[in-house]
Amino acid sequence: MTRFAHAFTFEDFIDSTKRAATQDELFGILQSTLLNYGYDRVIFSIVRDIDLGPEYSQHGVLQNYPMEWHDYYMASGYREIDPVHAYVAQTSDVFAWDTLEEKLGGLTAKQKLCLSEAAEAGIRNGICAPTANTLAKLSGIAVATTEEKDAAHIDHDLLDAYARQFYKCFKRLALKDAPLPVRNITLSSREQQILRWLALGKTDEEIGGILSINIGTVRFHTQSLFKKLEVHNRPYAVLKAIRLGLLDPQISL
Structure with missing residues (x-):
């Protein structure tokens, strides 16, 4: 079993x-942090986030809920019924699941069954902390306990702070290796040639000799290339071209 850093204070x-x-x-x-407050079950879900790819829009992007419950939950269509999902779309505040009937003005029989069966599966004493709630972004973290107990407790403002810090760092990691959005950048054949030789570390003089053009022409096309890529030097031009799919990353090796 993998052991993680044990963070206690905020x-x-x-x-x-x-x-x-x-x-x-x-x-x-x-x-490990939430376990200090008695919560041994955690789930992070994303309904929508325009900054992330569609593969992240799912119930339980990261979770330690019992897999049997997760599979049953999805097969039963509970994602569309779940009162937690229904209310998280209406609020930015942390809320306890046992207040949902009051907050939603009543629960349907299927919603009550969803919560009841969750408790039977070992998902009890639930609290949800929305991490984003806008037209473009909707996500949240829920915590719960396997056993029915009164000892589990966390201040709602503190849980909100934990959840938002987690979400911020999750997005940093999710976006770290993500490709840049596809942009309509068209390079001329000469700019493509110069970009290739820039990636191979050639100087203006060397590129001019290879392409049989004068240094002024090399510099003209290089500046045009920089403008299109919105960069100011060669290393960043090469890096951005690779990330945009305009240059084979192997060419600069």
């Missing part, structure tokens, strides 16, 4: 999450 949590190198490590820090 300051420790911030430091640990900032240093997290993977999503699993980040989630492990969240789990």
Whole structure:
């Protein structure tokens, strides 16, 4: 079993999450921190987030809920019925699941069944902390306990702070290796040639000799290339061209 850094104070949590190198490590820090408050079940879900790819829009992006429950939940269509999902779309405040009937003005029989069966599966004493609630972004973290107990407790403002710090760091990791949005950048054949030789470390003089053009022409096309890529030097031009798919990354090796 993998062991993660054990963050206890909020300051420790911030430091640990900032240093997290993977999503699993980040989630492990969240789990170990919330365990201090008696919550051994955690789930992070994204309904929508325009900054992330569609593969992230799912119930339980990261979670330690029982897999049997997760599979049953999805097969039963509970994602569309779940009163937690219904209310998280209406609020930015942390809320306890046992207040949902009051907050929603009543629950349907299917919604009550969803919560009842969750408790039977070991998802009890639930609290949800929305991490984003806008037209473009909707996500949240829920915590719960396996056993029915009164000892589990966390201040709602503190849980909100933990959840938002987690979400911020999760997005940093999720976007770190993501490709830049496709942009309509068209390079001329001469700009493509010069970009290739820039990636191979050639000087203006060397590029001019290779392409049989004068240095002024090389510099003219180089500046045009910089303008299109919105960069100011060669290394960034090469890096951005690779990230935009305009240059084979192997060519600069």
